Amino acid sequence: MTRVLLAAGIGVLLFLSYLTAIRPAFAVAYALGGLLLLAWAWPRLVxxxxxxxxxxxxxxxxxxxxxxxxxxxxxxxxxxxxxxxxxxxxxxxxxxxxxxxxxxxxxxxxxxxxxxxxxxxxxxxxxxxxxxxxxxxxxxxxxxxxxxxxxxYPRIWPLPELVVPASQHAGIAPRTGNWSDYPPESSGVRDYVAGDSFGRIHWPLSHKHGQLMSKTFEQPLTADVWVVLDLEGSVHHGEGLESTLEYAVSLAASLCVQVQENGRQVGLIATDDRGTLIEPSRTGRKDRALLDYFALCGADGSLPLARASVWEKLRRLPRRAVAVITPSADPAWLGSLQSVRAPGAALIVFYLDACSFGAAGSNLSFDLGSETELYVVRRGDDFSRLVSTRDAVRLV
Incomplete structure (x- = not known):
């Protein structure tokens, strides 16, 4: 608006100068016009x-x-x-x-x-x-x-030490889900040593190198903990950092970091639209893959936890403990959880109370049994102060 008024004023001044033929008026008009042109060009040049x-x-x-x-x-x-x-x-x-x-x-x-x-x-x-x-x-x-x-990445919180069944302590092997129950995998070759069985000889490489070569084997790596993260979109509530989604992701990331820092292995199964499964690894690359996934994942799953393919995957995987993180108030997933229980394996549930995040409707009433560790997480809770219970729980 200022530029328009200035241009209009210069025009009026020029018009009056021509009518009156006053030389100072011409000088002022030309000076103002030059100033306007300079002001227009200055920022463009800079x-x-x-x-x-x-x-x-x-x-x-x-x-x-x-x-x-x-x-x-x-x-x-x-x-x-x-x-x-x-x-x-x-x-x-x-x-x-x-x-x-x-x-x-x-x-x-x-x-x-x-x-x-x-x-x-x-x-x-x-x-x-x-x-x-x-x-x-x-x-x-x-x-x-x-x-x-x-x-x-999501915020990593300290968690209370998880309870592990006594059968998983050193020197005691569970009858199901133990790494020794799974066949070894070939991981490389070495020079033949007297006493190696013929079944260990790698004949193609032996022929290539002109000497006997024996296969080396490793036991398949098993996860001490499998984390099941419920990412069905309809069960999550709240906004921003104060939402069940952010609490669930932060809780899953914190749990994975704690397990890894204790020298144990951890895998992840998520109920997102891709059915993500991240298996444990002997290298740090998968550790980074877990955090990368937690940084980018969203609640884009369409199947409820009870109907997701996660349970079928768990039945085929060796496991010592299963940790479920969900805000779902549908009790149908409890039966699916019990179906993957293995002798000596721990079941841990982190239940996010969706009502504390603004969800409408009734809370979940359930009895997980005496061998399942339950942690109820509400909005504003300090993860390091979570207390487990093994009793029947009714959220009100």
Missing amino acids: ARGVHLQRSLDAGRSSVGEPFEETFSVRKQSRLPAPWVEVQDLSGLRDYQPGRVVSLGKRPVLWTSQGVYKQRGRVRFGPTQVVVSEPFGLFRRQVRVEALNEALV
Whole structure:
């Protein structure tokens, strides 16, 4: 509006100057016109040489952890840039790193801190630079598409030590689900040693190398704990971090980390739309695969927990303990859980009380039996203070 009024005023002044033939009026009109033209060209010339760089120190990229960004803005034009605004277009909640700076010969640097508020792929950028001339009449916008990206994992909480049946302690092997009950797998070859059976000789490689080579074997790796994560979309309630989905994912990630830190193996079966199954591994790659999955997964499953294929998968897998994480109030999944019970194997249930997250309807009333560990999780609970019970439970 100011630009329009100024242009209109110059036009009126020129018109009156022609009518009155007053030379000072012509001088003022031409000066104002030149000023308007200069104000229009100034930000365009400066914006062409403005360069922005933003670098990210991702820190420990998990929900609730801090991060830091460093911004650097410089210009190549010789014209001064008294007003340059940097605007962040990332849309990150509660994070506004932009500011207004004045550029001279040296670049302007500043840092901005924030906290991860959501898991998943977090993008920092694009960025918009707005250049204005000293009079504030014209602006020029430059969009910088460069992005920094961080994969943010769910928050890892300390958990109480899980109870494991006595039959799983060292020196006692369960009758079902023990690794010794499964045939060995060939893992490589070595030179033949006197006493090796003929069945161990790898004849093709022996012929190739001109000497006897024997196969080496490993027992198939079994999970000490299989985590079953219910990702059916209709059973999850709440919003953002205060939702059953985020609590369930954070709980599953915390459980997997605790099991791994104790030197045991852990696998995952999820009821998402792909029926995800992540088996344990002797290397750290699968450990990272678990966290990567927890960072990106969503409640996109369509089948209820009782009808999901997870139970059929569990029956075919060796197992020492099964931990189910669900907010489902449908008691049908209890029968499916009992169907995969193996002698000496532990059953653990983390039940998320959906009503505490705003779900309507009645709570679940169930009796898991004396050999099943139950943890009831409500909104606002501290995971490290969860207490298990083996009694019949009615949530009210």
